[in-house]
Amino acid sequence: MKHSLREKTKEKAHEAVWSVLPIMLIVLLLAFTIAPIPTGILAQFLLGGILVIGGMIFFTMGAELSMTPMGERVGGSLLRTKKLWIIVIVGFILGVIITISEPDLQVLAEQVSSVPNLVLIMSVALGVGVFLVAALLRILFGIALAPILFIFYTIIVILALFVPKNFLAVAFDSGGVTTGPMTVPFIMALGVGISAIRNDKHAENDSFGLVALCSIGPIIAVLTLGMLYSTDSSFAEDIIYEVSDSVELGKVFLQRFPRYFKEIALSLMPIFIFFEIFQLISLKLNKKLHIKICIGLVYTYVGLVFFLTGANVGFIPAGNYLGTVLASLPYKWIIIPIGMIIGYFIVKAEPAVYVLMKQVEELTDGDISGKSMQISLSVGVAVSVGLSMLRVLCQISILYLLIPGYVIALILTRFVPKIFTAIAFDSGGVASGPMTATFLLPLAQGACIALGGDVVTDAFGVVAMVAMTPLITIQILGVIYTVRNKNENTDKTEPEVFTVADIYADIDDDMIIEL
Numbered sequence: 105m106k107h108s109l110r111e112k113t114k115e116k117a118h119e120a121v122w123s124v125l126p127i128m129l130i131v132l133l134l135a136f137t138i139a140p141i142p143t144g145i146l147a148q149f150l151l152g153g154i155l156v157i158g159g160m161i162f163f164t165m166g167a168e169l170s171m172t173p174m175g176e177r178v179g180g181s182l183l184r185t186k187k188l189w190i191i192v193i194v195g196f197i198l199g200v201i202i203t204i205s206e207p208d209l210q211v212l213a214e215q216v217s218s219v220p221n222l223v224l225i226m227s228v229a230l231g232v233g234v235f236l237v238a239a240l241l242r243i244l245f246g247i248a249l250a251p252i253l254f255i256f257y258t259i260i261v262i263l264a265l266f267v268p269k270n271f272l273a274v275a276f277d278s279g280g281v282t283t284g285p286m287t288v289p290f291i292m293a294l295g296v297g298i299s300a301i302r303n304d305k306h307a308e309n310d311s312f313g314l315v316a317l318c319s320i321g322p323i324i325a326v327l328t329l330g331m332l333y334s335t336d337s338s339f340a341e342d343i344i345y346e347v348s349d350s351v352e353l354g355k356v357f358l359q360r361f362p363r364y365f366k367e368i369a370l371s372l373m374p375i376f377i378f379f380e381i382f383q384l385i386s387l388k389l390n391k392k393l394h395i396k397i398c399i400g401l402v403y404t405y406v407g408l409v410f411f412l413t414g415a416n417v418g419f420i421p422a423g424n425y426l427g428t429v430l431a432s433l434p435y436k437w438i439i440i441p442i443g444m445i446i447g448y449f450i451v452k453a454e455p456a457v458y459v460l461m462k463q464v465e466e467l468t469d470g471d472i473s474g475k476s477m478q479i480s481l482s483v484g485v486a487v488s489v490g491l492s493m494l495r496v497l498c499q500i501s502i503l504y505l506l507i508p509g510y511v512i513a514l515i516l517t518r519f520v521p522k523i524f525t526a527i528a529f530d531s532g533g534v535a536s537g538p539m540t541a542t543f544l545l546p547l548a549q550g551a552c553i554a555l556g557g558d559v560v561t562d563a564f565g566v567v568a569m570v571a572m573t574p575l576i577t578i579q580i581l582g583v584i585y586t587v588r589n590k591n592e593n594t595d596k597t598e599p600e601v602f603t604v605a606d607i608y609a610d611i612d613d614d615m616i617i618e619l
Contacts, residue, residue, distance in 0.1 A: 152418010179297025
């Protein structure tokens with residue numbers, strides 16, 4: 105057991121280091137060449153990077169030990185009740201609780217000055233609750249995902265035509281920030297637990313798509329608020345602390361630790377209480393597994409505290425200052441290729457990405473490799489960041505990029521296997537996590553301020569762009585897989601990726617849940 109834990113820790117440490125190290129090296133290279141950064145801000149960035157690495161190690165281990173098994177067992181237990189009203193009520197409550205628990209939502213609420221924080225948070229939470237119920241019912245009744253996505257994205261486009269432009273970018277950003285490191289592991293595992301009970305050929309395909317639908321609810325909720333509230337172009341600018349020595353550097357981080365200890369505790373508490381109530385009423389897990397899940401929650405808690413402290417205290421100032429410096433250069437266009445390079449590597453540092461990759465590899469028996477998923481996501485995010493920097497430079501409306509992007513993504517759903525559509529739309533929410541909010545968004549904000557643009561209309565929307573482009577790149581990956589499998593298996597009507605479900609066809613439902 106100790107040996108296994110040691111090996112697991114080494115594996116997670118290796119993943120975390122090689123995920124964050126490229127970003128740190130890129131920033132250092134820029135700092136020592138074309139974009140000088142004050143020593144204090146650079147020191148904050150380096151220390152923040154160390155905390156982010158440590159946080160990723162704890163979080164990924166904790167998610168495997170706690171969030172994933174919790175979600176799978178709750179999902180399986182819900183479906184075993186065979187009572188639709190219980191699935192609807194519990195699914196709605198879960199959606200609301202998990203959304204309120206998402207730390208990035210607090211950051212978004214503070215940016216929208218015209219709407220009270222509580223109003224925005226509860227509206228978004230209700231939106232996620234409703235759409236999580238819709239996602240669970242879709243899995244339960246085996247409804248195709250693509251037509252649902254087409255209907256709701258059409259509604260979003262129609263709503264966007266009647267909303268003030270100052271609200272558009274924030275509304276689309278809300279769909280990304282609510283599917284972060286707290287939400288994704290639990291919701292994805294919930295889908296696996298429910299689909300496993302179905303025990304039919306397409307059950308594992310339908311286990312994906314929950315994150316995709318849960319990303320729609322917040323967009324519709326904030327667009328609706330935009331028609332009810334008037335807004336201005338103000339935003340809450342982050343305070344950058346100038347440190348002159350190592351003692352001040354330590355104080356900056358130590359002063360913020362208590363805040364995140366409290367925030368993450370309040371975020372995890374509703375999930376923990378809900379699970380304990382469910383454990384007493386329905387799950388009744390054995391003592392050993394119950395303790396293992398509780399230990400995993402502690403790992404998750406420590407990981408998120410470290411990660412968010414490092415990202416918010418270390419990465420936000422560096423991203424903001426770097427954007428300002430790059431946009432002030434005579435050749436300001438260079439922020440586009442630099443942004444693309446940063447975007448390519450930064451998605452690897454998103455904690456929830458590893459949860460999605462692991463889930464995809466397990467459910468497809470390795471037919472869809474984590475490596476190919478990661479490359480597709482990186483390419484998608486690189487393109488999105490490049491387009492976002494182009495928006496900042498040229499002050500292009502976000503609708504001119506999002507509407508064509510979503511149209512292409514919806515058209516591609518007609519030509520790829522269902523599982524790729526579901527994974528692609530899940531990937532959008534997964535890729536737009538805390539690293540995007542704490543580095544890429546400040547990068548765009550800094551550039552926008554240097555150019556004298558409108559931060560709310562031009563800089564906001566980075567999260568939305570990062571959430572949109574993977575829908576296209578992952579489905580293009582699906583087209584490649586489909587063509588390759590057709591060439592290799594000309595006598596088969598379906599790609600090999602669909603045959604995994606047959607392995608479970610003769611296994612009892614209870615045994616599937618135990619597995």
